[in-house]
Amino acid sequence: MLNKENLEKATALFARYPEKKAALLPILWIAQEQEGWISTDMMKYVGDLVGVPYAHVMGVVTFYTMFNDKKLGRHHIEVCTNVSCMLRGSDKIVAAAEKVCGTKLGSTSADGRFTLSEVECMGACGGAPMLAIGEEYHEHLTAEKAEQILTNLK
Amino acid sequence: MEKYILPEIPNYHQIDVYEQHGGYAALKKVLQMKPDEVIEEVKKSGLRGRGGACFPTGMKWSFMPKGNERPKYLAVNGDESEPGTFKDRQIFELNPHMMIEGILIGCYAMGITSAYIYIRGEYGKWIRMVDKALADAYAKGYIGQNILGTGFSTNIYTHKGAGAYICGEESALMNSVEGDRGYPRIKPPFPAQKGLWSSPTTINNVETMTNVPLIINKGADWYSKIGVAKHPGPILVGISGHVNRPGVYEVPTGVPLLTLINDPQYGGGVPGNKRIKAVIPGGSSTMVLRGENLEGVNMDADSLKAAGSSVGTAGLMVMDEDTDMVRVLARIAHFYHHESCGQCTPCREGTGWLEKMLHRFEHNEARQADVDMLVNVANQIEGNTICALGDAAAWPVQSFVKRFREEFEKRVRTAEHSAA
Numbered sequence: 394m395l396n397k398e399n400l401e402k403a404t405a406l407f408a409r410y411p412e413k414k415a416a417l418l419p420i421l422w423i424a425q426e427q428e429g430w431i432s433t434d435m436m437k438y439v440g441d442l443v444g445v446p447y448a449h450v451m452g453v454v455t456f457y458t459m460f461n462d463k464k465l466g467r468h469h470i471e472v473c474t475n476v477s478c479m480l481r482g483s484d485k486i487v488a489a490a491e492k493v494c495g496t497k498l499g500s501t502s503a504d505g506r507f508t509l510s511e512v513e514c515m516g517a518c519g520g521a522p523m524l525a526i527g528e529e530y531h532e533h534l535t536a537e538k539a540e541q542i543l544t545n546l547k
Numbered sequence: 548m549e550k551y552i553l554p555e556i557p558n559y560h561q562i563d564v565y566e567q568h569g570g571y572a573a574l575k576k577v578l579q580m581k582p583d584e585v586i587e588e589v590k591k592s593g594l595r596g597r598g599g600a601c602f603p604t605g606m607k608w609s610f611m612p613k614g615n616e617r618p619k620y621l622a623v624n625g626d627e628s629e630p631g632t633f634k635d636r637q638i639f640e641l642n643p644h645m646m647i648e649g650i651l652i653g654c655y656a657m658g659i660t661s662a663y664i665y666i667r668g669e670y671g672k673w674i675r676m677v678d679k680a681l682a683d684a685y686a687k688g689y690i691g692q693n694i695l696g697t698g699f700s701t702n703i704y705t706h707k708g709a710g711a712y713i714c715g716e717e718s719a720l721m722n723s724v725e726g727d728r729g730y731p732r733i734k735p736p737f738p739a740q741k742g743l744w745s746s747p748t749t750i751n752n753v754e755t756m757t758n759v760p761l762i763i764n765k766g767a768d769w770y771s772k773i774g775v776a777k778h779p780g781p782i783l784v785g786i787s788g789h790v791n792r793p794g795v796y797e798v799p800t801g802v803p804l805l806t807l808i809n810d811p812q813y814g815g816g817v818p819g820n821k822r823i824k825a826v827i828p829g830g831s832s833t834m835v836l837r838g839e840n841l842e843g844v845n846m847d848a849d850s851l852k853a854a855g856s857s858v859g860t861a862g863l864m865v866m867d868e869d870t871d872m873v874r875v876l877a878r879i880a881h882f883y884h885h886e887s888c889g890q891c892t893p894c895r896e897g898t899g900w901l902e903k904m905l906h907r908f909e910h911n912e913a914r915q916a917d918v919d920m921l922v923n924v925a926n927q928i929e930g931n932t933i934c935a936l937g938d939a940a941a942w943p944v945q946s947f948v949k950r951f952r953e954e955f956e957k958r959v960r961t962a963e964h965s966a967a
Contacts, residue, residue, distance in 0.1 A: 409661075409702075409704045410724075411618065411744050412725070412726075412744060414725060414726035414727075415724060415725050415726045416726065417726035418706070418707065418708075418709055418723065418726060419706070419707060421709070422668075422707055422709070443726070445726070449727075452728055453726070453727065453728055456711065456728040456729065456888075457668070457708075457709035457710050457711050457728075457729070458709070458710035458711065459668045459669070459708075459709040459710030460709055460710075474878070475630045475831075475878065475882060476630050476631065476788070476827075476831060476864055476875055476878055476879060477630065477631055477787035477788055477793075477864055479874075479875070479878055480787075480788040480789055480864070480865075480866060480870065480875075481787075481788070481789075481793075512669075513628070513630070513712065513882055513885060513886065514628060514629070514630035514631070514632075514831075514882070515669050516627050516628070516632065516633040516635075516636050516667070516669065516670065517633060518630070518631050518632070518633045518785060518787035518788075518793065518862065518864075519633055519785060519786070519787055519793045519794040519795060520793070521787055521788075521793065525669070528669075528671040528672055529672075530672075
């Protein structure tokens, strides 16, 4: 369930659109920011709030890669491996991240600290290679820099 | 050349600084004009969309029905997900008010009362920057009810995407705004007849809108003389890959690709002075060009078309002589397979086939017949899907095999040798 403050934020969004359904993505964002992921119960709750069936909400959540229907590790590390990053050595960033996080690309470390994902182009090609920790972009990386940044995460 | 879209003025993203340098003067000017005069001016300027398709902006605006029987909407496309493209992010960060001013001018010209700036979800930080700029513009009375006392009202909101390349396709973007999966719609009906909530809608790219105040302030004649005549204006070129100075550079259209790559004020040359093996001129979906064929090829729609590619989003990816073209194409194929929305069989299945086949090439397991089969599969996707993602997946394959066939055949021979 959304907490009181977030419920107010969510309902305020309805005024932006002629139909309530349009607030679905923004409200799912609020839900995910609150919980870190979107559970089945949350999908049902958001569906009721927006006035669409649970199946519709699940369809949307599973379509968009940024909505998580599973819990992630404490830190979500995303390494771009698309062309511009690949040309500038993203292989080495992946290797460094796998080493520090102790888990392979596409998985969560056993201690639950890191979820490591391959990500498609994040629009940081001028700062390639790059990785993102949550919303924070880290660009112009070397393997050493990547290792250092990740090692410093608690 | 002087810079207009990304001027080097400290704190230009702040509304006060923007106003001190003439910001929102174009809006004030437009509010004294008739809406049709505004559309005429944009038409006359020759501005073409900066999102990839190069469609004339003024003409697009003129497709919107007159009158207000139904509400009309504007969607501003800041999904920016084409690999190699990172220009709109610069506008959000460095010049959001010029974009907002352009949006307001578009709204006035087309009689629109709600605009949505659709920004990719990964740009959370930049969405907050735009939200701040919007709040400041609301506070100054540039957005909202009865703008500057003229009786004209419009609202502008950001709408955050959630990680789907396909939402950069205009009809998928509209579905995403409406709270659905980002599935492209069959056209016709076109958005100007039936777009957001079945009402007339225009979709313009972020950079396109940022050009509009310039046209109003300085006049269509002035604007149309920047760069090349058929595709005029300043353009943001994102240079990435094997260059010394990757980044976004504002140039007039028509600058030679070799200048963009080698000039010390732009790409600054290839590291280690290596030879350029290939460039992808306008984001990953545009056709690859061989390095030795770049002489006389310029960054504008006609020149790149003549060279057998397209300007796309002007995201120029440079590859040096050591680049493994098979691996690059395999990575591109992986991307399009990942991003196919799954509606149309040729794209859903075909992009998967392409990825699997290219995986075989990458690991020296391909057969000779696979070289032509790659192109065959790509040909069967192209033109057979609801939206252009199918084409975007096919073009790289067709052009890589056509222009670097020897690299694909080399991978075959290794396989046949090891089999023998």
